[in-house]
Amino acid sequence: MERSHGAPTRGEARAPEVTPDTEPVTPPPVAGPGLLEGLEEGVVVCDRLGVVRAANPAARDLLPGLRVGEVVDVARCEVLARAVRDGGPDGFETVVEHPAGERHLRGRRGPTLDPNPPPPQPQDGDTTWYLRDVTGEHARADTLLAAQERAAFLAEAGRALHGVLHLDRTARRVVALAVPRLAARATLVVRHDDTVTWAAAELGGGRPRVGRLGATDLARVPALAAALAGECAGSPWLAEELAGLTGLEPATGPVRACPVPITGVVDALVLLTDPRSADGETSDDPLTTAEEDLLSSYVARAGTALAAAALHEEQAHLGAVLQESLAAPRLPSTPGIAWGAAYRPARETMRVGGDFYEVVGGRTEDAPAAFLLGDVCGKGIEAAVLSGRVRQSWHALRLLEDRPGRLLTLLNTALLDAVATRDESPRFATMVLGDARPTGDGSVALRLATGGHPPPLILRADGEVEPVAVSGMLVGGIREARFGEAEVVLAPGDTCLLYSDGVVEARGPGDFFGEERLAAVLPRCAGAPAPVLCEQLEQTVVAWLDGHDHDDVAMLAIQAPSSRSVA
Template structure:
């Protein structure tokens, strides 16, 4: 057994073993497996905790696999452990009397003897982790060259744990960003049925530059605001600008519900903040909904666009028409010119707001042809008599079938359907 420790093999194995994972618990297991295989009779790796709980991986020589457990414990129970887990480096080769360690620290089948070695695994994110190594009764103490090697090994392990911590932080930050960019729950608005969906280009990221929002009546008690937009780019950069635009609109619509004015104020805000620089811009359609006052066409919808595809209207006879609106890109030029339009919807009729990722999606038999305006109109026409939610589902299904396994841009859809006077949302 005296011939088993081999420090040189430990550093050679650590180079590849510790870089194979970005999971903190898996790294802690790997750490104890490496040192028990080459240097120690037992080892405990204590990961960075949250101040109340620490992660511990334990293994004794002869054990089948490292066990893992999260403890709510006092780190001061092991001399020097609290300082190391707080990011401080212990004195070189610091030893800990085996008798001072608590019973929970070691695997049940192992009891340490003599002096233990406490090794720091420093992280570059302000905290630290620790490795405690022990040898059993009758075994020689750790030599100075072994302690020096373990210090180097601790630095390697700390680098792997740092990468795992940064990866976790990135994931947490992305989760917060995704939550901010998810469409808000659609409000219930008297006389209107609304449904929408967003399909990002990067399915793994689940965020993108297309968005929609529906705001209930605010400043004008009879008028609700709907928005659908498309920010240039894909992935996280587009998502950040999307978040800024949506937050701005949420505030603006509280005091202004006219679509043209909302677009003008947003355009000025983007230009002044530097977010609109000619290379990063937004296309958008904004609509204001209000009761028309007569039963034959109870919903009046005023629309304005900024460089966005014109909305489509599905009439009760199945015909599909394009709303005659036009406008310049948002965030490019100060003199924003727009041509708004107002349409009235009879009960069952609907208006579709969509992003160009839908019509520009390539697929079909040759996998290179765009879905196009004609197919979209045919697809919308086939939704006559459907509820708003079913219409969104059908349009998504047809476009997905067209694209198949190919790549696509971000896609956003919003359907506004008029209900009979007095009907609930």
């Protein structure tokens, strides 16, 4: 059976009839605070007297003392109470006590709620506050800030320790940087070779102090020796032993020993008294992971700087010893012969170069004095090493052979054999050598031999300049090299000048100094003592250079003294 169109069946609800004269009915809304129960942000509605008219669950959780119908509890949230009562700023941030711990709370003023219908019904002067827990944000911000501060400290430490290259200054900086960032007091102990260096700094203690401990001192402090060896670094009496040995004030707080990770160069240990947290507050609590990382990173940087400084000092000492062995020697005092010399290396800071000279007095009263002046290829320390090899070979070979020409032949063979043995590229030298013997009448007899070197010049007492007619091949070039010999007699007041090519090849304003200019300058020095002659020539060459780069310069003057000259 069909039912009529639009007629409800059994069980169906009959819809209300709507006529043009009937208004639609809207279901009543949920009460105002009920709309906000699902929000994570707390919402509080207060009247102008500070009475809480409404608060959602999130707000009551943030402020457990909040009560609807009561005035905002000043003890629970003073900032909110003052803002409600006094109409303060539209936003605030504060710290409130919470059963779960201290919480950071941020609030902002919002528009007045207008729930319809009541309750509650806002009145004139009601305000709405939105509250948010920002404890996590603060924690993340604090963590980031602390990480940035640690990174800035390590960067500053890296810059301060970089390139110091002096063990004492590096030790001072290590302890100075550690106070107060890492501890109230820092002590560093470094063992390098047989010497133990200590440095200490403390708050208000002024400039860091540095001292030394010998091997015998270290033997009296077994805990310190063991700690430097990487054992029992946490020994409780370690700081006391060190204080008694160095005269430092005994530690009054907890001491943390931090071995420095260095291998092969130095052993080092950092002692931190009253280790401090990242905010600079002394605490007996164990260091956090971040603080442990900061400490280990700093100690690693300190170790790198200490190792570099120790290694540099070793190399500097080695260089100084090498320079001293290769430096120009003192001239001997030889009866009847006056000596003068001048030496200026191309790299003046090194004090040595490829030019060299050597003078040895006679082994007996009647034996002649031997001399040598030369120039090896190259510059700097490599050339200095080769020149040292030539000089040592000359010292040994002259004990076997006194003829200058034959001695040059032996030196030539020795250089070639050394190159072959060491698998080096060919290294050659130019030189002039010989001996000088007083004749008894005030004259000096010279025997000379040269190999690839500028010929010596004779300056007579009357100012006349004569080159010595002698020449030869490079020393160390080929085994069949030939070398020339000559004999010269110096009358009283005469001088024989040996010089390296750095003199004549000194390049001044657009030109070389040259042999002609040297020969023209020499007569001005006639009658001058040998040392004065060399000094005047050196000053002339330096003035000609006018600050330009130059090769090594070496001069050796052999003079038969006259009554006017000073031996």
